[in-house]
Amino acid sequence: MSAVELHSPDELRDLYRELILDHSRSPRHFGKLPEATHRATGINPLCGDKLHLDLKVDANDRIEDIAFEGSGCAISVASASLLTDVVHGMQTEDAMQFFCAVTSRLTGNADPDIDVGKLQALDGVREFPSRIKCATLAWHALHSALADQSVTVSTE
């Protein structure tokens, strides 16, 4: 853990809490893509989270469409939902950069060079080390899908 830790103001934390709750209750891009070019399944045995990610990447390496489905705790579902919202329409290269930025933020090595926008909502998870794998699960699935096209990843 780094010695310097930046804390958001209380109001901001409440806002982010609301954002997580909102995404866990009404996940965005929930479902399957019949024409997916890349797929991955992510499993977090510690918590029982399981999700499947479908991506449709076009000829210019742009994530044309993305969807996920599965079941898990509020944090894993909210994180997957936020992920689909953020990387939809993004170049795969940029999505990989986001993977690095988000996972390093969550494991305590915040990268100040990349503005992760509303994904800062996940920062609160750092206070609950056992839940970090819930938050990173969808991101590992995204990384694996883009790297290998069709895989299953487990956090254990």
Ligand code: ZN
């Ligand atoms: Zn979980």
